[in-house]
Amino acid sequence: MKRLATLAALALVLLVFAAPAAAQAADQKPPDQVAMWIVIASGFSMAIASAFCGLAQAKATAAACEGLARNPGAAPAIRFSLILALVLIESLALYTFAIVFLKVTY
């Protein structure tokens, strides 16, 4: 019970300090020359990220399909690992997108 209270207090402190920290970054604008390069770099980084994540996901899916064709009995286990792997690979592209989104909109 005491540890639970400590955890709750910790979470509360984290939440209280998280809000002002997030609010500070919003009102800085880069100069126009820099903003142009941010947009160009964003496009390229997103393209590279999607390309390689696409390759990785294709490889994972191909391997899973092969495994399923050889051994349909193992379907649930393969499906779990496939979804898990796809999600983890996909999140790499999403990190790139998050950076692009934050950099271009601010």
Next chain:
Amino acid sequence: MEHHPTFIGDLFNQLFGGLALALMEMLGIHPHDPLRPIPDHIAIELFIVLLAVIFFLWFRRQLSADNPGGLQLCFEQVLSNSFRVGIYDLLDEIVGHHGRKHLAMVGSVGLFVLFCNVISLIPGFISPTAVHTVPLGCALVVFLYYNWEGLRAHGPAGYGKHFMGPILPLAPLMLPIELISHTARLLSLTVRLWVNMVVSELLYLTFLSLGLVTFTAAWEWNKIAGGVLVFAPLVFPVAFVALHIFVAFLQAFVFTLLPVVYVGGAVAEEH
């Protein structure tokens, strides 16, 4: 993202605005707009919680083993189905022994995320999960829960060994890696859900505006071509609403699967 004020947001601000303002002043937080201290996504989130609690309290009284209704059969499919992707199936498969006791936590987070994702299909609502603080809150709850369960299952020393790697000489190398990978779970859970929701809204907006631009350009050039292309802004965005529904369910499933995997890793006996 900027949104128009929603009806639920107005309602919550009228009812609880003063209370929220007083509470925030007490904690030393100053809201951006003192007239609307409760942001729309928080209001809709609270609305979903309220609705879900009322719905499930009502639903609980309808449950019967002899004469299950259609809704009960639907929700039994959420728990366990023939594709082995229900919540009980996940818990049995990944956590294993005593796994089903984590249902309350994992299931409520999963259903909350699902409701938050799909509520933007109703006009006048926005997805709370498209604002980064809401997925962060869900991820924090999951993070605290699986570490707490790990501590409870193994004790502080036993759970600490999970971070040390397989053999003791490797511990100085493994400890920082494990700590970073555990805190990165917080980041990855948050960003995955948030960005997926933002992207499906952006895709809809982008294809709506692309369709509108194509249509207006064609209409000015030639009335017949414009008449043909009048379907562009009507039909294309609908495909992305369908995509949004698919993504909403998939991300809710992922937000159920990953906590199960984390809990399974935290309470596992040996690895």
